[in-house]
Amino acid sequence: MQRKHTLFALAALAAVATTGLVTGCASRPTPADLDAQALAMIKASFRDQGIAKVDRLNQDLGQAACSADKPPSDDVALRVEAEALASIRWPAGGQYIGDWREGEKLAQNGRGMTWTDSSAAPSANGAQCYNCHQIGKQEISFGTIGPSLYNYGKMRGVKDVADPDSAPIVQYTWGKLWNSKAYAACSNMPRFGHARLLDEQQLRHLMALLLDPKSPVNQ
Amino acid sequence: MKPFSWIVTALALAVSVGAPAQQKSAADGIAEYRRMLEDGNPAELFEAKGEDLWKTARGPKKATLQRCDLGLGPGVVKGAWVQMPRWFADTQRVQDLESRLLTCMETLQGFDAAEIAKTGFDKGEQATLAALAAWISAESRGQKLALPQAHAEEKRFFELGKRAFFFRGGPMDFSCASCHGEAGKRIRLQDLPDLTKNPGDGIGFAAWPAYRVSSGEMWSMQRRLNDCYRQQRFPYPGFASDVTIALGVYMGVNAQGAKSIAPALKR
Numbered sequence: 001m002q003r004k005h006t007l008f009a010l011a012a013l014a015a016v017a018t019t020g021l022v023t024g025c026a027s028r029p030t031p032a033d034l035d036a037q038a039l040a041m042i043k044a045s046f047r048d049q050g051i052a053k054v055d056r057l058n059q060d061l062g063q064a065a066c067s068a069d070k071p072p073s074d075d076v077a078l079r080v081e082a083e084a085l086a087s088i089r090w091p092a093g094g095q096y097i098g099d100w101r102e103g104e105k106l107a108q109n110g111r112g113m114t115w116t117d118s119s120a121a122p123s124a125n126g127a128q129c130y131n132c133h134q135i136g137k138q139e140i141s142f143g144t145i146g147p148s149l150y151n152y153g154k155m156r157g158v159k160d161v162a163d164p165d166s167a168p169i170v171q172y173t174w175g176k177l178w179n180s181k182a183y184a185a186c187s188n189m190p191r192f193g194h195a196r197l198l199d200e201q202q203l204r205h206l207m208a209l210l211l212d213p214k215s216p217v218n219q
Numbered sequence: 220m221k222p223f224s225w226i227v228t229a230l231a232l233a234v235s236v237g238a239p240a241q242q243k244s245a246a247d248g249i250a251e252y253r254r255m256l257e258d259g260n261p262a263e264l265f266e267a268k269g270e271d272l273w274k275t276a277r278g279p280k281k282a283t284l285q286r287c288d289l290g291l292g293p294g295v296v297k298g299a300w301v302q303m304p305r306w307f308a309d310t311q312r313v314q315d316l317e318s319r320l321l322t323c324m325e326t327l328q329g330f331d332a333a334e335i336a337k338t339g340f341d342k343g344e345q346a347t348l349a350a351l352a353a354w355i356s357a358e359s360r361g362q363k364l365a366l367p368q369a370h371a372e373e374k375r376f377f378e379l380g381k382r383a384f385f386f387r388g389g390p391m392d393f394s395c396a397s398c399h400g401e402a403g404k405r406i407r408l409q410d411l412p413d414l415t416k417n418p419g420d421g422i423g424f425a426a427w428p429a430y431r432v433s434s435g436e437m438w439s440m441q442r443r444l445n446d447c448y449r450q451q452r453f454p455y456p457g458f459a460s461d462v463t464i465a466l467g468v469y470m471g472v473n474a475q476g477a478k479s480i481a482p483a484l485k486r
Contacts, residue, residue: 048454191392
């Protein structure tokens with residue numbers, strides 16, 4: 001008898017809870033509802049313009065995982081990083097280093113990929129580096145979103161880029177430029193190789209800017 | 220010589236004069252430049268034009284905008300700007316200043332709102348909107364942002380705006396938060412306000428519309444957001460589209476209590 005009563009009370013409670021939930025839904029959308037509504041709103045609000053098409057709103061795993069005010073869970077972050085690491089294409093013939101002078105020009109150049117740019121080809125793009133990083137000491141107009149890269153190679157003990165001792169930092173730097181998300185799932189840095197923003201030769205020039213002992217960055 | 224190109228020269232001078240070897244934020248130069256100009260913000264020219272346009276009978280219906288309801292009742296302009304975007308019962312929408320002006324220009328004056336929304340910035344009736352926004356925001360100068368959040372749709376738009384703010388996309392993986400999610404950051408020498416909280420009086424949402432010295436143009440908040448998205452490498456946001464209005468709610472509510480200096484003067 002007592003058990004019956006309890007069951008009845010539970011059922012009544014459940015009914016109240018369900019009703020409450022339904023009413024709650026009608027008056028206030030759940031976070032998941034809002035996620036879906038925001039996505040629909042974003043898709044409906046943009047249109048193609050020049051090279052900037054609406055397919056730029058289609059998020060991949062990492063973009064979706066890093067689109068909240070909180071970072072993703074550890075296992076999602078690890079998945080993003082693993083995918084990014086697997087995406088890295090290492091340079092043809094093991095040639096990592098180009099000309100730091102060309103690298104400096106690219107680092108200064110903040111152009112490319114907007115709807116007012118006529119071409120999305122890497123040759124039309126700058127590397128944007130000074131927008132966010134200090135690099136060469138002589139350039140005082142630098143951003144602070146990323147860490148300072150002044151003395152990048154020197155501080156890491158690179159005396160000869162061809163020395164096998166330098167290989168780990170040389171490879172890490174290439175990987176970071178190719179797909180920054182390999183080492184930090186929600187890095188603010190664009191994926192210059194992976195997103196085809198820069199080609200291999202341009203990346204080699206940036207590598208030289210950062211790692212060549214003769215580069216002003218390492219003086 | 221471009222009109223106002225002297226201003227660019229003055230700004231360059233203001234920045235260079237006080238900037239020796241040490242790193243210096245552009246804000247110092249801008250502040251110095253503001254002091255040099257004192258009461259001479261070219262935005263005033265647009266304010267005067269906007270006030271005139273508000274009171275002039277125009278459009279197919281040859282009517283003024285003096286019965287336009289910006290949220291505080293028909294024709295009330297003072298204080299309206301610092302309470303927008305907000306919910307409007309007649310349109311059943313949350314609207315920012317520009318989308319509300321489109322409604323008024325359509326219903327009162329007989330203009331085609333969709334046509335104006337499709338028009339390029341500074342062309343045709345878009346120039347009208349920019350001038351109106353300059354004047355209307357000036358009528359709330361010095362007032363504190365006080366966006367209403369009582370209506371369920373206003374709350375919902377805040378939540379949608381927050382999600383849009385953090386939405387990463389495009390070839391460079393940028394969101395609004397990439398640049399405006401942390402205090403004390405810069406792009407080159409340009410200070411970046413943290414728009415996820417109140418960045419302070421006259422900063423961020425409390426500074427637009429503004430006169431842009433570098434381009435010699437009057438920019439409404441809609442245009443400011445449009446250029447943010449261009450630099451984010453996103454596709455093109457529709458003028459007065461929901462994403463732009465939701466972002467306005469998010470930034471405005473975050474900056475609640477900040478004093479508006481619009482129309483401000485920007486580099």
